[in-house]
Amino acid sequence: NAGVMQNPRHLVRRRGQEARLRCSPMKGHSHVYWYRQLPEEGLKFMVYLQKENIIDESGMPKERFSAEFPKEGPSILRIQQVVRGDSAAYFCASSRLAGKDTQYFGPGTRLTVL
Amino acid sequence: DAKTTQPTSMDCAEGRAANLPCNHSTISGNEYVYWYRQIHSQGPQYIIHGLKNNETNEMASLIITEDRKSSTLILPHATLRDTAVYYCIVSKETSGSRLTFGEGTQLTVNP
Numbered sequence: 493n494a495g496v497m498q499n500p501r502h503l504v505r506r507r508g509q510e511a512r513l514r515c516s517p518m519k520g521h522s523h524v525y526w527y528r529q530l531p532e533e534g535l536k537f538m539v540y541l542q543k544e545n546i547i548d549e550s551g552m553p554k555e556r557f558s559a560e561f562p563k564e565g566p567s568i569l570r571i572q573q574v575v576r577g578d579s580a581a582y583f584c585a586s587s588r589l590a591g592k593d594t595q596y597f598g599p600g601t602r603l604t605v606l
Numbered sequence: 607d608a609k610t611t612q613p614t615s616m617d618c619a620e621g622r623a624a625n626l627p628c629n630h631s632t633i634s635g636n637e638y639v640y641w642y643r644q645i646h647s648q649g650p651q652y653i654i655h656g657l658k659n660n661e662t663n664e665m666a667s668l669i670i671t672e673d674r675k676s677s678t679l680i681l682p683h684a685t686l687r688d689t690a691v692y693y694c695i696v697s698k699e700t701s702g703s704r705l706t707f708g709e710g711t712q713l714t715v716n717p
Contacts, residue, residue, distance in 0.1 A: 496649075498649075525704065525705075527705075527707075534707045534708065534709060534710070535644075535650065535705075535707040536707070537704040537705065537706070540704065548704070551704070581647060583649050583650065585650075585705075593703065594640075594652055594655065595652070595705060596652055597642075597649035597650045597651070597652075598649050599648060599649045600647070600648070600649050602647075
């Protein structure tokens, strides 16, 4: 049973470029969560999505950040016009639709902005 | 979500039990206690969770006090690979409940 998959594992962007981070949830999971871990800091919730719907984006910066979870395909976290402060590890977690709702995390994408 | 308090760091000898405490004195009746760990900079790994009864799985045991204001995660035979930051999180077991990670406890297992 494959776990949560994220790609790329490492991403390098120059300031002003766009970063796209992908997350494929575990099989049978239709809830996706994105968290960010800045260097030397704890994990912070960003956004929670179900298929085709953003449920809670209260942790996501208002500017330049967006997320989607289309009917088909992985969830995408998109960062436009990246700045050095966006350098961080971005983790995706998924959970099942019903019943116990334990979140299982992927390996993360490490974004470095030059 | 209720706030949790954990020691900043702990040491444990390889092969011995590691007991990691967590205080959550403001926990409400429908909130569960979750434990995750993060090894180096990997993705957080789910360990165990419980509501009020003690729980055990292949990784660990979770002991929750009767008043639910504190809990202890027990790794029965710690190995070097258990060196990690351990997070105690209180959360509702419902869809959409975000996990609020604190500072956690850095557990170092020594040979």
